Amino acid sequence: MKVISVFRAPKKLNRSxxxxxxxxxxxxxxxxxxGLPLVFAINNAFKPLDELFIFPPRIFVNNPxxxxxxxxxxxxxxxxxxxxxxxGNTLLITIAGTAGHILLASAAAYPxxxxxxxxxxxxxSIVVLSLMFSGHVTAIPNYMVMSWLGWINTHASIIVxxxxxxxxxxxxxxxxxxxPDALLEAAKIDxxxxxxxxxxxxxxxxxxxxxxxxxxxxxxxxGTDGGSFIYSENLKTLHYALGQITQGGIARAGVxxxxxxxxxxxxxxxxxxxxxxxxxTMATSGMKE
Amino acid sequence: MQAETTxxxxxxxxxxxxxxxxxxxxxxxxxxxxKHYYILMSPYMIIFFLFTVIPVVFSLGLSFFYFNMLxxxxxxxxxxxxxxxxxxxxxxxxxxxxxxxxxxxGPISYFACFLFAWIINELSPKVRAVMTLIFYAPSIxxxxxxxxxxxxSGDSYGYLNGILIKYGxxxxxxxxxxNEQYILTIVIIVQLWLSLGxxxxxxxxxxxxxxxxxxxxxxxxxxxxxxxxxxFITLPSMRPQLMFGAVLQITGAFAVADISxxxxxxxxxxxxxxxxxxxLMDFGTIRFEMGYASAIATVLFGLMIGTNMLTQKLLRKIGx
Numbered sequence: 001m002k003v004i005s006v007f008r009a010p011k012k013l014n015r016s017x018x019x020x021x022x023x024x025x026x027x028x029x030x031x032x033x034x035g036l037p038l039v040f041a042i043n044n045a046f047k048p049l050d051e052l053f054i055f056p057p058r059i060f061v062n063n064p065x066x067x068x069x070x071x072x073x074x075x076x077x078x079x080x081x082x083x084x085x086x087x088g089n090t091l092l093i094t095i096a097g098t099a100g101h102i103l104l105a106s107a108a109a110y111p112x113x114x115x116x117x118x119x120x121x122x123x124x125s126i127v128v129l130s131l132m133f134s135g136h137v138t139a140i141p142n143y144m145v146m147s148w149l150g151w152i153n154t155h156a157s158i159i160v161x162x163x164x165x166x167x168x169x170x171x172x173x174x175x176x177x178x179x180p181d182a183l184l185e186a187a188k189i190d191x192x193x194x195x196x197x198x199x200x201x202x203x204x205x206x207x208x209x210x211x212x213x214x215x216x217x218x219x220x221x222x223g224t225d226g227g228s229f230i231y232s233e234n235l236k237t238l239h240y241a242l243g244q245i246t247q248g249g250i251a252r253a254g255v256x257x258x259x260x261x262x263x264x265x266x267x268x269x270x271x272x273x274x275x276x277x278x279x280x281t282m283a284t285s286g287m288k289e
Numbered sequence: 290m291q292a293e294t295t296x297x298x299x300x301x302x303x304x305x306x307x308x309x310x311x312x313x314x315x316x317x318x319x320x321x322x323x324k325h326y327y328i329l330m331s332p333y334m335i336i337f338f339l340f341t342v343i344p345v346v347f348s349l350g351l352s353f354f355y356f357n358m359l360x361x362x363x364x365x366x367x368x369x370x371x372x373x374x375x376x377x378x379x380x381x382x383x384x385x386x387x388x389x390x391x392x393x394x395g396p397i398s399y400f401a402c403f404l405f406a407w408i409i410n411e412l413s414p415k416v417r418a419v420m421t422l423i424f425y426a427p428s429i430x431x432x433x434x435x436x437x438x439x440x441x442s443g444d445s446y447g448y449l450n451g452i453l454i455k456y457g458x459x460x461x462x463x464x465x466x467x468n469e470q471y472i473l474t475i476v477i478i479v480q481l482w483l484s485l486g487x488x489x490x491x492x493x494x495x496x497x498x499x500x501x502x503x504x505x506x507x508x509x510x511x512x513x514x515x516x517x518x519x520x521f522i523t524l525p526s527m528r529p530q531l532m533f534g535a536v537l538q539i540t541g542a543f544a545v546a547d548i549s550x551x552x553x554x555x556x557x558x559x560x561x562x563x564x565x566x567x568x569l570m571d572f573g574t575i576r577f578e579m580g581y582a583s584a585i586a587t588v589l590f591g592l593m594i595g596t597n598m599l600t601q602k603l604l605r606k607i608g609x
Contacts, residue, residue, distance in 0.1 A: 023408055027420065030405070034482065035423045037436045040448075044436075057439075057451040108333035111326035118319050120326075123334065130341050131536050132597040134544035136566045137590045140573045140582050141344035141351070164336035167487070167537075194325035216487065219429040228574055246435070264430040268422075271429060275418060282487075282494035286529020287536070287601075 038264070045069075045254075045261035052253050068254035075245075075255060081233050086241040093155055093237065094221040097162040102213045105168040106176075106206065110198050112169075113176035114184060124173065128287070130166040146229060157229035162221060168213040174284045175209040176202065208277035215278055219267040238263060345590065352584040358577050369584035380585070382560045383568040386473065387543060390564065391596070393477055395542035398484035402534060405485065406492035407519075421493060428486035434548060437479045441465040441552070469561040472553045476562050480548050484541060488534030495530030499523060524607050531607065535600050543593050546570070565589050 039059065044052065046064040075083060111117070112124050135142075142161065143152075151157040179202060187197050225239040242263065246256040271278070320327070352369055356362040373380055409420045427433065440448045443464040450462040465471050499522070507522045524531065546566035549555075553562035556571070565585060573582035 027408055031423050034427055038426055041433050041436045053446055057446055057448045104333040108330040111329050115326055117323040117326055126342060132540055133590050133593040134540050136544055136569060137586045138341060138344035140579055140586060141347040142340055145339060160336060161340040164333050198329060260435060264433045267429045268426050278490060279494045282491045283498045285491045285533050287532040
């Protein structure tokens with residue numbers, strides 16, 4: 001009977017106990033497939049070295065230890081480029097890229113959502129069209145544009161293109177359409193300029209959409225390895241450092257697991273905090289014909 | 290970019306008031322009236338055009354040239370495309386693999402997104418939040434797919450080998466990631482693991498906002514079971530989300546590269562996990578045959594846009 005209580009009070013069309021039970025098992029099996037690798041990753045970070053290389057391998061840690069994190073801190077101090085530098089680079093890229101994206105995308109979304117003017121429809125169609133292909137298509141000209149701007153080997157080469165990702169503008173625009181026109185008109189009668197309306201009325205009303213853009217943008221930048229644009233060691237990111245550490249072999253396996261945990265925990269925590277806002281925004285995400 | 294030039298047009302319009310209401314003057318006045326909107330949009334649009342729109346056009350043009358970043362580009366007509374389809378065996382492997390990935394991961398991930406969203410939506414709010422987190426977490430935990438490297442590790446310390454050996458299914462560890470037989474399947478499994486992303490959230494949100502009175506009205510109109518409810522009420526009501534999700538899943542399914550490189554290496558053994566994107570990287574970032582790489586990019590662009598357009602057309606028919 002426990003199974004049934006998990007499901008909501010039956011609506012008009014009820015399911016039989018058997019169907020509910022099958023769905024429950026189905027969800028549990030796939031939930032385990034989705035969740036177990038994350039559980040591995042968390043446990044690995046707390047395993048002492050001998051447990052990381054035990055046969056047969058175990059998922060759960062027996063004698064949890066913080067050694068991997070202490071080793072990580074020690075490694076921070078005495079490597080050629082201190083690990084804190086990688087963390088700083090990643091933080092800079094992620095925060096600048098995410099905040100800038102939210103700001104620029106919402107500034108562009110407001111006129112597109114609320115007004116019709118010359119070119120508004122065409123511009124929005126181009127944005128929708130660009131959802132239909134991935135960044136790989138433009139990789140080669142992008143490299144040329146970067147070198148023409150002199151941005152190769154700077155953080156700008158990662159931050160600036162990320163400011164104009166089309167998905168953020170799309171979601172922001174769809175969400176802003178819900179803001180009642182009366183609200184904007186009242187402000188206009190009071191003599192507020194468009195910029196003032198954008199900043200003091202529209203922006204505070206789309207907070208759920210900020211969080212959504214953050215949750216889409218943040219993990220992407222947080223996990224960037226710098227790609228082909230950055231080659232100076234002191235500009236590289238934490239993800240790149242993880243690759244270097246794990247190539248250090250068995251001795252570094254524990255530290256690698258600790259770094260991986262740090263890389264993983266931050267975006268997941270952000271999602272836990274923002275989940276309900278994200279779902280609220282996604283409700284308006286649909287494409288109209 | 291467009292916005293910048295238009296605002297300049299607006300200023301000159303104010304300086305010289307139009308004598309006759311010509312078409313151009315009318316446009317200029319329209320632009321002047323809305324200049325605040327163009328200014329608001331300009332920072333985003335300048336970057337968007339510079340890094341997305343212009344590069345697509347540029348790449349299309351460059352695909353008709355021979356260009357190696359050193360010499361001046363030389364026009365070669367359709368030669369790059371002819372070489373790509375007639376003379377490049379590796380590209381054919383890449384194309385075949387890409388289709389394999391797209392045909393398998395695209396539809397499966399799409400249906401999985403919907404199915405799990407549908408089941409999760411029936412749960413009580415607290416359980417629902419937890420399940421959403423479990424299913425969505427892999428797609429945002431970035432590089433945690435490295436854990437699959439340990440699962441499929443070729444020695445007996447790999448989880449899969451360890452378990453199979455322990456329970457006596459085999460005696461010797463299998464080199465999962467360097468065996469042509471398994472690579473493609475493994476990349477597909479990991480790709481599916483990562484694919485419950487934005488569309489999944491969009492579906493959950495879509496299901497939550499379905500008008501309850503529609504369902505009640507449906508019962509009156511003779512809807513008998515959950516399947517009819519799904520087909521006649523649920524799916525049509527969330528068609529916008531379904532179309533949005535389809536775009537994201539299709540684009541993702543054709544863009545498989547990072548996972549393939551992380552798991553199978555670059556290039557993979559006998560190109561077993563080579564895709565159009567990794568082929569593009571090979572020529573664009575290693576061999577510096579930019580014209581040829583642009584031809585590959587253009588083919589990829591056509592594949593993605595074409596499939597997306599077709600799917601959008603099909604999805605409009607749901608519930609009709």
